Amino acid sequence: MSYALQSIYVDHAATTPLIPAAREAMYSFEAKGFYNPSSSYRPAQEMKRVLETARKTLAATIDAQAREIYFTASGTEANNWALKGISESLSSRGHHIIVSAIEHHAVLEPAHWLERHGFEVTYLSADCQGVITPEVLEAALRDDTIMVSIMTANNELGTIEPIRELASCAHRVGAVFHTDAVQAYGHIPLSVSELGIDTLSVSAHKLGGPRGVGFLYRRQGIDAEPLLHGGAQERGARAGTENLAAIVGFQVAAEEACSHLEDYQAHVSYVRDEFCKRIMQAIPDIRINADHVQKLPGHAHVSFKGISNIALLLRLDKRGIYASAGSACASGSLEQSHVLTALGIEPDWAQGSLRFTFGRDNTLRDVVSMVEVLKHEVARLRAL
Numbered sequence: 001m002s003y004a005l006q007s008i009y010v011d012h013a014a015t016t017p018l019i020p021a022a023r024e025a026m027y028s029f030e031a032k033g034f035y036n037p038s039s040s041y042r043p044a045q046e047m048k049r050v051l052e053t054a055r056k057t058l059a060a061t062i063d064a065q066a067r068e069i070y071f072t073a074s075g076t077e078a079n080n081w082a083l084k085g086i087s088e089s090l091s092s093r094g095h096h097i098i099v100s101a102i103e104h105h106a107v108l109e110p111a112h113w114l115e116r117h118g119f120e121v122t123y124l125s126a127d128c129q130g131v132i133t134p135e136v137l138e139a140a141l142r143d144d145t146i147m148v149s150i151m152t153a154n155n156e157l158g159t160i161e162p163i164r165e166l167a168s169c170a171h172r173v174g175a176v177f178h179t180d181a182v183q184a185y186g187h188i189p190l191s192v193s194e195l196g197i198d199t200l201s202v203s204a205h206k207l208g209g210p211r212g213v214g215f216l217y218r219r220q221g222i223d224a225e226p227l228l229h230g231g232a233q234e235r236g237a238r239a240g241t242e243n244l245a246a247i248v249g250f251q252v253a254a255e256e257a258c259s260h261l262e263d264y265q266a267h268v269s270y271v272r273d274e275f276c277k278r279i280m281q282a283i284p285d286i287r288i289n290a291d292h293v294q295k296l297p298g299h300a301h302v303s304f305k306g307i308s309n310i311a312l313l314l315r316l317d318k319r320g321i322y323a324s325a326g327s328a329c330a331s332g333s334l335e336q337s338h339v340l341t342a343l344g345i346e347p348d349w350a351q352g353s354l355r356f357t358f359g360r361d362n363t364l365r366d367v368v369s370m371v372e373v374l375k376h377e378v379a380r381l382r383a384l
C-alpha cells in the first residue's frame with residue numbers, strides 16, 4: 001500500500017500511530033515469552049506478574065484499584081459489557097436506562113439491543129454545543145432507572161461533558177453511572193473517585209497504544225453479568241486468554257500519555273487553535289462547531305456551508321490529507337451523523353462538516369499546508 005510522502009494525518013480520534021516505546025515493549029515482550037498467564041509453571045507465572053503489573057499501572061492512571069480493571073479486546077466490548085452486563089444484573093430493581101443521543105454506536109447499539117430485550121431506554125438530547133446538562137438528565141430520571149450512560153467526551157465534536165454533576169444526579173436515584181471515556185482517556189486528566197464514576201471504558205489505540213485492547217473499570221461492588229463466557233480469566237468476569245503483548249503496549253502508551261499530559265495538551269491545542277483561526281480567516285461561510293465549551297485539546301469540527309463533506313474528503317485524500325466526516329465506525333455510511341442531527345445543525349451546514357483531530361506529531365507547517373489546500377478545494381467545490 002502506498003501513501004503520499006508528505007501526507008498529513010489529522011484523524012487521531014479514529015486511531016493513533018503506535019508510539020515507538022510501546023512498539024519496542026511489545027516486540028521485546030513477545031521475544032521473551034509466549035506462555036499463557038493462566039498456566040501454572042514458572043515462566044507462565046512470570047507472564048501473570050507482567051499482566052498484574054500492567055493492571056496496577058493502568059489502574060493508577062484513573063485513581064482506581066488494580067482489582068477494578070478488567071481487560072477487554074476493545075472499547076466497544078467494554079461498553080457492550082457495561083450496558084448489557086449491568087442492566088441484566090440490576091433487572092430485578094428496574095428496567096429503565098438513560099443514554100445520551102450523541103453516544104458512539106458502541107453505546108447506542110447495545111442500548112437498542114436492550115430495548116429489544118425488555119428494557120426501556122430514554123435518549124437525552126444535547127444542547128447546541130453538544131453538552132448534556134444535569135437538568136436534562138434530572139428530568140429523565142425515574143425511580144426505576146437502573147443505569148445512566150453518558151460519554152466523557154464526544155468523538156465527533158470533542159465536547160467534554162459535565163461528568164461529576166451527571167454522575168451525582170444518577171446516584172440520587174441509586175442508578176449506576178457509566179461513562180464511555182474512549183476519546184478522553186490519555187487526553188484529559190480522569191479520576192474515577194473525584195468524578196464519581198461507577199464504570200468507565202477505554203481503548204488503547206486512541207492514545208498511542210495498539211489496536212485491539214481496552215479495559216472496563218468497574219468500581220468494587222458494582223455487579224455486571226459477563227458478556228463472554230468460558231475460562232476463568234479476569235477473575236471469572238471476562239473469559240478469553242489475555243492479549244498480553246497488546247496489554248504491555250497499552251501500559252507503556254498510557255504511562256507515556258498520562259505523564260506528559262500537560263505538554264501534549266499545550267502542543268495539540270496550539271496547533272488546533274491556529275488551524276481554526278487560520279481557516280476562519282481564509283475561507284468564507286464556515287463555522288467551527290462546539291466552539292464555546294470545554295473541548296478535547298485536539299478536536300476541531302468544521303462546517304463548510306453548501307458543499308458535500310464526502311466530496312471534500314476525497315479531494316483532501318488525493319492531496320495526502322487524511323481527515324474524517326465523523327466517526328470512523330460510521331464512515332462508508334451516507335447518512336448524516338446522528339450527532340449533528342441531535343444538535344439540530346441545518347442540513348446545508350451539516351452536510352459540509354468535517355472532523356480534524358490533531359496529534360502530537362502535527363505541526364504548524366501542517367496547518368499552513370492544510371489551510372492552503374482547503375481554501376483551494378472548498379472554492380472549487382463551491383464553484384461546481
Ligand code: PLP
Nearest residue numbers: 074075076104106155182183203
Ligand atoms: N467509544 C468512542 C467514543 C469511540 O470514539 C470509539 C472509537 O472510535 C469507541 C467507543 C470504540 O472503541 P474501539 O475502537 O476500541 O472498539
